[in-house]
Amino acid sequence: MNVLEFDHVTLNAVLDGGTVQVLRDVDFGIARGETLGLVGESGAGKSMIGRIISGLLPEGFLIGSGTVRFNGESLGAMSEAERRQLLGGKIAFIPQEPLTALNPVRTIGDQFDEYLAHLMVPRGERHAIALRQLSDVRLSAPGEMLLRYPHELSGGQCQRVLIAMAFSGNPSLVVADEPTTALDVVTQAQIMQLIAMQQARSGTALLFITHDLRLAAQVCRNIGVMYAGDMVEFGPAAAVLQAPIHPYAKSLLAAMPSLVGRRRMLPALFEQMPGLKMFKELSGCRFASRCGARDTTCEAGDAERIVGDDGHWARCGASCLILGAVEPGALMPAAKEVRSGVDPILTFEDVRLTYHASRGLLGMKKTSFDAVKSVSFSIQPGEMIGIIGESGSGKTSIGRLIVGLERPSGGNIRVNGHDPRDRLDHNAYLGRQDAQMIFQDPQSALNPRRSVMELLTQAMEGTGEDGPSNRSSRANRLANDVRLPPDCLDRFPSQLSGGQKQRVNIGRALCVMPKLIVADEIVSGLDVSVQAHVLNLLLEMNREHGITVVFISHDLAVVRYLCNRVFLMNRGEIVESGNAEDVFSCPQHPYTRMLIDAAPPESVGVKWPSVSLATM
Amino acid sequence: MIAVAGRSIGTKIRDFIGAIQNSPRVLVGALIVLCMIVCAVFAPWIAPNDPSIQDLANTLLPPMWSSVGSRQFPFGTDALGRCVLSQVIYGTRIALQVGFLAATGAAVIGTTLALAAGYCGGKVDRAIGYLVDLWMSLPPVVLSLTLMVGLGTGVGNVILSIVLVDWTRFCRVVRSEVLVVRRKDFVSAARLLGFGHLRIVLREILPSVAPLIITLFTLQVGIGVIVEAILSFVGMSVPADTPAWGMMIADGRSDIHAAPWVALLPILAMFMTVLGLNLLGEGLRVALDPRLRNRDAR
Numbered sequence: 036m037n038v039l040e041f042d043h044v045t046l047n048a049v050l051d052g053g054t055v056q057v058l059r060d061v062d063f064g065i066a067r068g069e070t071l072g073l074v075g076e077s078g079a080g081k082s083m084i085g086r087i088i089s090g091l092l093p094e095g096f097l098i099g100s101g102t103v104r105f106n107g108e109s110l111g112a113m114s115e116a117e118r119r120q121l122l123g124g125k126i127a128f129i130p131q132e133p134l135t136a137l138n139p140v141r142t143i144g145d146q147f148d149e150y151l152a153h154l155m156v157p158r159g160e161r162h163a164i165a166l167r168q169l170s171d172v173r174l175s176a177p178g179e180m181l182l183r184y185p186h187e188l189s190g191g192q193c194q195r196v197l198i199a200m201a202f203s204g205n206p207s208l209v210v211a212d213e214p215t216t217a218l219d220v221v222t223q224a225q226i227m228q229l230i231a232m233q234q235a236r237s238g239t240a241l242l243f244i245t246h247d248l249r250l251a252a253q254v255c256r257n258i259g260v261m262y263a264g265d266m267v268e269f270g271p272a273a274a275v276l277q278a279p280i281h282p283y284a285k286s287l288l289a290a291m292p293s294l295v296g297r298r299r300m301l302p303a304l305f306e307q308m309p310g311l312k313m314f315k316e317l318s319g320c321r322f323a324s325r326c327g328a329r330d331t332t333c334e335a336g337d338a339e340r341i342v343g344d345d346g347h348w349a350r351c352g353a354s355c356l357i358l359g360a361v362e363p364g365a366l367m368p369a370a371k372e373v374r375s376g377v378d379p380i381l382t383f384e385d386v387r388l389t390y391h392a393s394r395g396l397l398g399m400k401k402t403s404f405d406a407v408k409s410v411s412f413s414i415q416p417g418e419m420i421g422i423i424g425e426s427g428s429g430k431t432s433i434g435r436l437i438v439g440l441e442r443p444s445g446g447n448i449r450v451n452g453h454d455p456r457d458r459l460d461h462n463a464y465l466g467r468q469d470a471q472m473i474f475q476d477p478q479s480a481l482n483p484r485r486s487v488m489e490l491l492t493q494a495m496e497g498t499g500e501d502g503p504s505n506r507s508s509r510a511n512r513l514a515n516d517v518r519l520p521p522d523c524l525d526r527f528p529s530q531l532s533g534g535q536k537q538r539v540n541i542g543r544a545l546c547v548m549p550k551l552i553v554a555d556e557i558v559s560g561l562d563v564s565v566q567a568h569v570l571n572l573l574l575e576m577n578r579e580h581g582i583t584v585v586f587i588s589h590d591l592a593v594v595r596y597l598c599n600r601v602f603l604m605n606r607g608e609i610v611e612s613g614n615a616e617d618v619f620s621c622p623q624h625p626y627t628r629m630l631i632d633a634a635p636p637e638s639v640g641v642k643w644p645s646v647s648l649a650t651m
Numbered sequence: 652m653i654a655v656a657g658r659s660i661g662t663k664i665r666d667f668i669g670a671i672q673n674s675p676r677v678l679v680g681a682l683i684v685l686c687m688i689v690c691a692v693f694a695p696w697i698a699p700n701d702p703s704i705q706d707l708a709n710t711l712l713p714p715m716w717s718s719v720g721s722r723q724f725p726f727g728t729d730a731l732g733r734c735v736l737s738q739v740i741y742g743t744r745i746a747l748q749v750g751f752l753a754a755t756g757a758a759v760i761g762t763t764l765a766l767a768a769g770y771c772g773g774k775v776d777r778a779i780g781y782l783v784d785l786w787m788s789l790p791p792v793v794l795s796l797t798l799m800v801g802l803g804t805g806v807g808n809v810i811l812s813i814v815l816v817d818w819t820r821f822c823r824v825v826r827s828e829v830l831v832v833r834r835k836d837f838v839s840a841a842r843l844l845g846f847g848h849l850r851i852v853l854r855e856i857l858p859s860v861a862p863l864i865i866t867l868f869t870l871q872v873g874i875g876v877i878v879e880a881i882l883s884f885v886g887m888s889v890p891a892d893t894p895a896w897g898m899m900i901a902d903g904r905s906d907i908h909a910a911p912w913v914a915l916l917p918i919l920a921m922f923m924t925v926l927g928l929n930l931l932g933e934g935l936r937v938a939l940d941p942r943l944r945n946r947d948a949r
Contacts, residue, residue, distance in 0.1 A: 471843055480840055482837040484858045
């Protein structure tokens with residue numbers, strides 16, 4: 036008997052008076068000790084499945100048909116009290132944001148104790164159980180850990196605490212909703228390993244919700260691919276990863292940059308996943324409008340279920356079957372020769388950045404933190420540079436130093452021959468906007484009170500050329516350059532999707548025709564198919580306009596796809612640098628090797644994770 | 652091309668009106684405030700009688716629906732035979748004048764200092780912070796009474812004393828919001844595009860804190876109305892021949908058992924005005940914020 040079973044479940048929501056099917060006919064089961072991965076981009080409805088299990092559906096959302104069974108009993112038929120008793124005990128959750136999931140004003144021990152009290156553990160035994168659970172997730176000095184507050188722990192440590200809690204009641208089912216998305220790649224590998232260990236011990240079934248198909252393929256037995264409320268494909272991990280049937284699964288895989296093999300152009304899906312409000316108009320296959328293989332049968336009627344071997348199936352019109360394996364993208368053209376003998380566009384000479392903080396009574400205790408320790412490099416015009424590092428490695432500080440938003444504590448920075456601080460502090464170089472920055476979070480980077488047109492042409496304000504007709508024509512050109520539909524120009528950022536916002540962000544930086552662009556983690560918040568668009572846009576900017584790009588990221592595969600030369604940063608220092616292909620194929624520094632080993636590989640035959648499970 | 656820009660502004664206005672229509676709070680609040688403004692502006696046409704004319708034959712006349720009431724004085728008369736309704740209608744003039752002017756003054760001073768403190772940070776922020784702390788440590792009622800004694804009575808001085816007491820409220824609240832907005836990446840982006848500091852403050856930061864200022868402003872108008880009533884209650888505001896709500900309440904106090912309507916109507920007027928302003932302020936904050944406005948759409 037399956038621990039959890041979704042039996043043709045349909046979830047309805049009332050929106051603007053009409054009813055839409057948020058989930059359509061979702062059907063799967065997880066056996067004891069098994070791991071099922073639910074993969075999909077944002078808005079696919081994968082988190083709704085977690086919410087159905089927890090009973091925390093948003094207002095107006097109701098199960099229309101089908102039943103959800105837990106150990107053979109229907110969850111819908113249970114009373115509130117019965118369900119509450121299940122949660123935490125037999126069904127446990129591991130959240131996405133470990134730091135916000137813990138109450139900041141209470142100690143870990145306090146919160147652990149409360150959790151165990153909910154599980155009806157007698158008072159006398161709670162401390163011992165908490166200690167045992169914490170040492171099981173390899174936290175050093177668990178006794179001390181219990182006395183600490185969440186802010187004194189790192190994200191990885193917090194997630195370990197939450198895993199320890201989740202497994203302390205020997206649950207039959209654990210629902211992990213993007214448990215590693217907020218963590219670094221090495222920590223991610225460790226966390227996944229810990230979850231697997233705990234799971235094996237108590238025979239727990241795991242529902243693993245993620246956007247990362249490769250990660251899911253490494254840790255799951257079966258994978259379900261979700262798209263706009265449909266489970267479009269389901270099957271054994273290896274089969275889904277290596278021989279996907281559904282065109283969406285195929286394009287999702289094709290849009291992910293790779294860490295091995297020759298570099299190929301990423302084919303990007305056009306447009307984006309439809310929102311809830313559009314579901315009503317989409318009968319038949321909801322992917323049809325974006326599908327390259329669609330025919331007339333797709334938009335009419337329900338898609339058929341195509342059954343492959345070993346329980347592998349997809350929901351798609353029959354015509355798509357012909358396509359077979361994932362078609363690789365075209366080989367990436369060789370990068371343009373970087374001209375030698377020209378002055379470098381950017382030089383760092385022994386640059387340092389130290390932050391000072393005053394603590395204690397009356398600020399007597401001075402502490403300092405070296406964000407960047409003696410970094411030197413030089414970049415030629417037209418290069419694509421990748422800066423890789425984990426959080427806190429100083430990579431963002433480098434970006435801010437380049438554009439002049441931070442003043443170096445020591446050393447010398449030259450952008451196109453000028454000190455980047457000059458143009459910000461004095462108006463000496465006003466109008467010479469050599470370096471621009473594309474910010475990480477488009478939500479924060481776009482003033483919500485400006486329309487897209489005003490945002491794109493913001494740089495023209497106060498220059499004397501800011502007549503409405505000038506601005507409008509420039510905005511139209513920029514929108515075209517970054518592939519924004521022209522009807523976006525009147526909208527406000529809150530009316531755009533994440534990918535569109537990031538394009539506005541890029542377009543604004545392009546408005547002043549910069550020679551150098553710093554892109555700080557600009558795709559980390561985007562879905563895979565949108566990410567491919569943005570990456571290709573950067574490539575195009577580099578090829579066609581010769582703009583030098585400094586691309587800051589934690590994602591090795593993305594950097595490998597984009598950049599010719601990479602710098603690896605750790606604790607404020609560049610530990611390895613060189614040609615991208617060389618660095619990734621034969622890394623020299625142990626830190627580089629560790630990062631590469633921690634990334635989930637593309638084939639399922641490889642043993643992963645191969646990082647050591649350090650005690651924290 | 653210009654049409655595009657025009658449409659953009661048109662969209663903004665349409666969105667704004669749409670948001671207001673969906674918010675009953677704004678509608679009710681705006682309606683009440685509008686009524687009060689109409690009363691204030693057109694008082695001579697609306698009021699049934701001259702508020703200062705004493706009809707000594709008809710003192711403490713009950714409202715017209717009472718058996719001994721007169722149609723000439725719809726809400727009765729006070730101890731000197733003046734029409735209560737007309738006095739309340741004329742009283743709106745002083746109340747709103749003080750409320751709006753005082754709130755404007757407090758908003759201008761408070762916001763300017765808040766923008767300077769929040770944007771410049773460092774020493775400027777600390778200096779302004781100390782000033783606000785020092786100012787707020789003085790008890791507001793004592794401060795404003797002291798100011799009134801020092802400045803002398805009169806409407807202008809009432810406004811001045813409210814401004815001098817209440818600018819700190821604006822400064823505190825707006826400063827913390829400026830600090831949040833200042834750290835947003837779009838402010839950095841504007842710097843990178845070569846904007847000067849003044850332009851960044853006016854074009855990027857001020858519009859972002861405007862909803863907060865408008866909310867505070869409407870609440871401050873309400874506070875101004877109440878403070879004016881308090882000061883005219885103790886006779887420090889308008890001269891005795893000008894009708895003001897506070898003075899009416901003070902006059903009606905002695906006959907509160909025999910003729911409760913004399914004090915009740917100005918209390919009701921004050922209550923409605925402040926309620927309307929608060930509803931409007933809270934509703935406008937939501938309607939003016941594009942993030943909140945589109946919350947349902949996302």
